[in-house]
Amino acid sequence: MVNYPFLTSAPGKVILFGEHSAPAIAAALSLRTYLLVSKNKDDLEGYIRLEFPDIGLSHQWKKSEMPWDLSTHEQGRPPASEELNAELVNGLTPMLTTITSPLHYAAAYCFLYLFVSLCHGEVEHGLTFTVRSTLPIGAGLGSSASISVCLASAFAYIGGHIKAASLERDSKIVKDSDECLFIDAWSYMGEKCIHGNPSGIDNAVATHGGAVMFQRMENAVPSVRTSMRNLPSINLLLTNTKTPRRTADLVSNVARIVNDFPKSTGCILESMEAIAREAYNLMLRPFFDEDSKGRLMELIRINHGLLVSLGVSHPNLERIKLYCDELKMGETKLTGAGGGGCAITLLTDDIAAETYEKLFAKFEQNGFETFRTTLGGKGVGLLGNPAEALLQYMTPESFVNFNNTTEIETSIGCTAVESWKYW
Numbered sequence: 001m002v003n004y005p006f007l008t009s010a011p012g013k014v015i016l017f018g019e020h021s022a023p024a025i026a027a028a029l030s031l032r033t034y035l036l037v038s039k040n041k042d043d044l045e046g047y048i049r050l051e052f053p054d055i056g057l058s059h060q061w062k063k064s065e066m067p068w069d070l071s072t073h074e075q076g077r078p079p080a081s082e083e084l085n086a087e088l089v090n091g092l093t094p095m096l097t098t099i100t101s102p103l104h105y106a107a108a109y110c111f112l113y114l115f116v117s118l119c120h121g122e123v124e125h126g127l128t129f130t131v132r133s134t135l136p137i138g139a140g141l142g143s144s145a146s147i148s149v150c151l152a153s154a155f156a157y158i159g160g161h162i163k164a165a166s167l168e169r170d171s172k173i174v175k176d177s178d179e180c181l182f183i184d185a186w187s188y189m190g191e192k193c194i195h196g197n198p199s200g201i202d203n204a205v206a207t208h209g210g211a212v213m214f215q216r217m218e219n220a221v222p223s224v225r226t227s228m229r230n231l232p233s234i235n236l237l238l239t240n241t242k243t244p245r246r247t248a249d250l251v252s253n254v255a256r257i258v259n260d261f262p263k264s265t266g267c268i269l270e271s272m273e274a275i276a277r278e279a280y281n282l283m284l285r286p287f288f289d290e291d292s293k294g295r296l297m298e299l300i301r302i303n304h305g306l307l308v309s310l311g312v313s314h315p316n317l318e319r320i321k322l323y324c325d326e327l328k329m330g331e332t333k334l335t336g337a338g339g340g341g342c343a344i345t346l347l348t349d350d351i352a353a354e355t356y357e358k359l360f361a362k363f364e365q366n367g368f369e370t371f372r373t374t375l376g377g378k379g380v381g382l383l384g385n386p387a388e389a390l391l392q393y394m395t396p397e398s399f400v401n402f403n404n405t406t407e408i409e410t411s412i413g414c415t416a417v418e419s420w421k422y423w
């Protein structure tokens with residue numbers, strides 16, 4: 001029995017090492033995406049509506065338009081596949097012809113693919129799906145994975161494939177509950193809809209939270225995901241160039257370069273693999289001391305240089321690195337697909353306040369935005385029985401009208417945190 005309205009939420013991520021290569025190390029952020037699922041009023045009973053104000057998309061389809069017959073819905077949980085179901089992809093195309101913007105198309109395609117695959121005919125009412133995010137979108141912080149996880153968990157709940165989450169956390173190890181693995185697998189399909197050839201690390205972190213070292217195996221063997229317990233407390237500055245770009249474009253361009261220069265790039269990818277493994281061992285040292293931090297900084301500098309050689313930096317990312325280097329703040333690398341988006345700086349200790357002021361003044365001149373965030377946050381969550389006080393916020397109108405991320409966090413994200421259920 002699904003109680004409406006309900007919320008799902010999932011974190012963004014920051015890749016510490018391993019973009020465009022394998023394995024990669026990523027950690028969940030405290031910046032999150034929220035999905036509100038609410039029943040429509042009678043006049044919209046026959047419709048499925050999207051309200052995605054963060055990307056300026058508002059769209060609806062008739063429930064009767066959905067190609068339910070194309071979703072293989074045997075008894076029990078439908079298995080996610082290694083590739084998108086071509087018959088379903090073709091069946092959905094006519095429903096997307098009026099959507100021209102690539103941002104809108106990607107989000108609507110991801111929605112429809114997961115909705116038809118997981119809800120099947122279990123949708124008795126007209127429903128509205130409203131999404132808001134405290135993450136910058138297209139900035140390398142895994143916003144596409146976080147919305148894919150929000151959608152996959154909501155549809156799994158509506159479709160009866162997962163029961164109300166049960167809190168299964170102990171202090172050290174997050175148990176890989178079946179629900180989590182099911183959401184992880186289907187959110188990977190959502191990522192495929194949005195950016196074509198994902199590694200799976202973004203949605204793995206958005207589902208499971210915490211920090212992981214992750215490698216998707218080529219021959220479809222389930223991915224190797226090693227949860228990293230007890231992350232060392234590393235002091236990171238997260239800076240957004242606010243230069244828009246699409247991960248799909250960067251991922252495909254790297255694939256072209258690797259294909260055109262296999263010998264030259266082979267050693268680059270091998271070096272990036274070695275860096276990720278060396279960083280993993282450093283971060284898991286029982287005592288993360290000055291020597292560990294110093295070595296991690298060297299690896300950040302080397303990793304960034306290799307990413308530059310693959311063509312995924314951007315002048316604005318290089319400006320962030322230059323300003324931080326000039327002020328001896330620490331070591332900086334791009335994070336996520338690159339081409340704009342965000343950079344992270346592993347900060348040295350005891351930086352004077354006036355040094356930060358000089359840096360932030362340079363950032364402000366360039367329109368860059370820095371984030372205070374913590375690493376290793378919680379994964380996917382569901383809020384199924386909101387407290388009475390929250391219900392006032394849980395209508396599409398109020399959700400759409402949140403003016404800023406602070407309002408979302410204080411109204412929905414933080415105050416309700418004790419009543420969220422995490423898998």
Ligand SMILES: Nc1ncnc2c1ncn2[C@@H]1O[C@H](COP(=O)(O)OP(=O)(O)OP(=O)(O)O)[C@@H](O)[C@H]1O
Nearest residue numbers: 103106107133138139140141142143144247336337
């Ligand atoms: N809050 C949101 N509302 C609607 N759509 C969203 C939202 N967040 C992300 N998306 C979808 O995800 C796309 C951005 O995904 P993309 O992979 O290009 O960037 P990213 O995930 O933020 O960065 P990276 O993949 O490098 O970590 C948007 O174009 C949109 O389709």
Ligand SMILES: C[C@@](O)(CCO)CC(=O)[O-]
Nearest residue numbers: 019020198199200336337
């Ligand atoms: C660029 C990339 O390595 C990370 C994007 O956040 C692509 C992926 O792993 O899905």
Ligand SMILES: [Mg+2]
Nearest residue numbers: 142144145247
């Ligand atoms: Mg993405």
